[in-house]
Amino acid sequence: MEPTETTSVKVGELEFPPRKVWMKTYGCQMNYHDSERIMSHLSGLNFTKTDEQSDADLVIFNTCAVRDLANQKFYSHLGEMKKLKANADVNPETGLKKNVIVAAGGCIAQTEGKELIGKYKQLDFAFGTDVVDNIGEMVYRAYAGEKKFAVTSWDRSDNYSIETKITHGSPMAFVNIIKGCDKFCSYCIVPFTRGREKSRRLEEVVKDVRRLVEFSGVQEVMLLGQNVNSYGKDNGESLGQLIMELEEIQGLERLRYTTSHPYDVTDDLVEAHRNSKKLANHLHLPVQSGSNTVLQRMLREYTAEHYLELIAKMRAANPQMTISSDIIAGFPNETEEEHEATLRLLDLAQFDFIYSYAFSARKGTKAARMNDVLSDDIRGRRLREIQDRQLKIQAAIRQGMVGRTYRVLVEEKGLSKGVTKWTGRTSCYRLVHFEPETPEQDYQWHWVDVEITSATALSTQGKVLRDLGKKP
Numbered sequence: 001m002e003p004t005e006t007t008s009v010k011v012g013e014l015e016f017p018p019r020k021v022w023m024k025t026y027g028c029q030m031n032y033h034d035s036e037r038i039m040s041h042l043s044g045l046n047f048t049k050t051d052e053q054s055d056a057d058l059v060i061f062n063t064c065a066v067r068d069l070a071n072q073k074f075y076s077h078l079g080e081m082k083k084l085k086a087n088a089d090v091n092p093e094t095g096l097k098k099n100v101i102v103a104a105g106g107c108i109a110q111t112e113g114k115e116l117i118g119k120y121k122q123l124d125f126a127f128g129t130d131v132v133d134n135i136g137e138m139v140y141r142a143y144a145g146e147k148k149f150a151v152t153s154w155d156r157s158d159n160y161s162i163e164t165k166i167t168h169g170s171p172m173a174f175v176n177i178i179k180g181c182d183k184f185c186s187y188c189i190v191p192f193t194r195g196r197e198k199s200r201r202l203e204e205v206v207k208d209v210r211r212l213v214e215f216s217g218v219q220e221v222m223l224l225g226q227n228v229n230s231y232g233k234d235n236g237e238s239l240g241q242l243i244m245e246l247e248e249i250q251g252l253e254r255l256r257y258t259t260s261h262p263y264d265v266t267d268d269l270v271e272a273h274r275n276s277k278k279l280a281n282h283l284h285l286p287v288q289s290g291s292n293t294v295l296q297r298m299l300r301e302y303t304a305e306h307y308l309e310l311i312a313k314m315r316a317a318n319p320q321m322t323i324s325s326d327i328i329a330g331f332p333n334e335t336e337e338e339h340e341a342t343l344r345l346l347d348l349a350q351f352d353f354i355y356s357y358a359f360s361a362r363k364g365t366k367a368a369r370m371n372d373v374l375s376d377d378i379r380g381r382r383l384r385e386i387q388d389r390q391l392k393i394q395a396a397i398r399q400g401m402v403g404r405t406y407r408v409l410v411e412e413k414g415l416s417k418g419v420t421k422w423t424g425r426t427s428c429y430r431l432v433h434f435e436p437e438t439p440e441q442d443y444q445w446h447w448v449d450v451e452i453t454s455a456t457a458l459s460t461q462g463k464v465l466r467d468l469g470k471k472p
């Protein structure tokens with residue numbers, strides 16, 4: 001039976017009346033994609049999403065173990081759940097206090113699920129990254145009265161086969177093509193929280209994307225994986241091959257992929273960037289450091305020279321391409337010379353933007369066991385130097401956009417200093433803000449040609465030349 005706003009649905013022995021779920025997602029796009037899958041499974045149990053935590057019957061935290069800040073935020077939000085549970089409203093029908101169920105999933109729950117359950121009274125159940133598609137069963141168990149359980153098992157089958165689930169009405173969709181990571185970079189917890197690499201078969205992904213385009217109005221797809229360039233290695237297929245197959249799907253306008261490891265960029269991927277008309281003019285390729293000795297300690301399997309050659313090849317294949325990257329400041333025992341090498345690499349690479357972080361040790365990784373002598377002050381100062389250098393580079397690059405026209409897929413409307421502005425992304429992944437031609441003009445999910453009128457390191461403004469509507 002299709003759930004509605006007012007009717008209950010019967011699942012197994014239980015009635016599921018209409019309920020609300022509030023979900024908080026931390027970390028990477030993979031987690032956001034998992035949250036999307038969770039939501040779609042929960043709609044079958046009569047749950048709808050709420051933005052008000054106090055309205056929620058079910059609270060889910062989809063956690064991230066990679067970044068320290070995301071980690072801390074989760075623990076602080078989990079602490080607040082004690083109050084939420086204690087102050088839950090009385091259900092007008094039963095006269096009983098609403099039974100708010102609190103669950104934690106994602107990377108922290110994968111490695112520490114059992115401990116979390118033991119330590120935090122307010123947490124009802126925890127679930128790992130490989131059991132996201134079993135969320136319905138776990139919620140059922142919780143409503144059936146089962147208390148305090150953790151499900152953190154791995155899917156041991158050889159195949160990785162799923163169907164993408166989307167619950168939003170946007171023309172942009174994340175499509176998981178590979179899960180796990182075999183790289184074991186010395187600072188990274190992901191191989192422990194997401195398991196070994198396993199790819200979906202190419203034929204399945206093509207069918208999945210075709211379905212999304214034909215039946216869900218999807219026009220832009222982001223192919224996802226922790227190490228997306230490794231796609232297909234286990235099946236004798238490749239990312240380049242997949243891109244060229246997806247290229248044939250009518251109605252699919254743009255293709256992106258993330259996140260890449262430089263070591264696994266193959267020639268056929270470079271060729272895909274040369275030949276594909278749908279692959280976006282942007283590549284996110286994390287370098288992490290410009291120093292070969294630090295790269296060695298990070299176990300990254302490439303040198304700064306190799307990285308620079310690789311991005312030169314990519315830019316030769318597609319001269320419109322912009323490249324962004326990730327940088328870690330203050331890796332354990334990084335010397336001033338090693339730090340300087342990163343600043344030099346920024347000058348040479350001319351990244352469009354970077355995500356940069358001060359190193360923080362993740363429990364269980366090799367880097368966490370290094371006898372590190374760097375202080376937080378040194379790390380903070382190096383991070384600022386990296387960011388300042390990048391902002392200068394970025395400002396000059398963005399200035400070069402002024403006077404040029406870009407096709408933008410418009411994502412949202414906002415207010416900036418009291419003025420309504422719409423925001424969209426170019427193929428090269430730059431955000432562009434523009435004012436509507438008339439106040440009531442609705443550009444949501446329109447394709448728009450925008451001429452850039454001004455730019456700073458962090459913001460790009462433009463004016464609409466052409467509104468192409470919902471199909472370019």
Ligand code: SF4
Pocket residue numbers: 181182183184185188189190191226227261
């Ligand atoms: S390739 Fe990426 S996800 Fe895999 S271990 Fe290295 S940093 Fe982590």
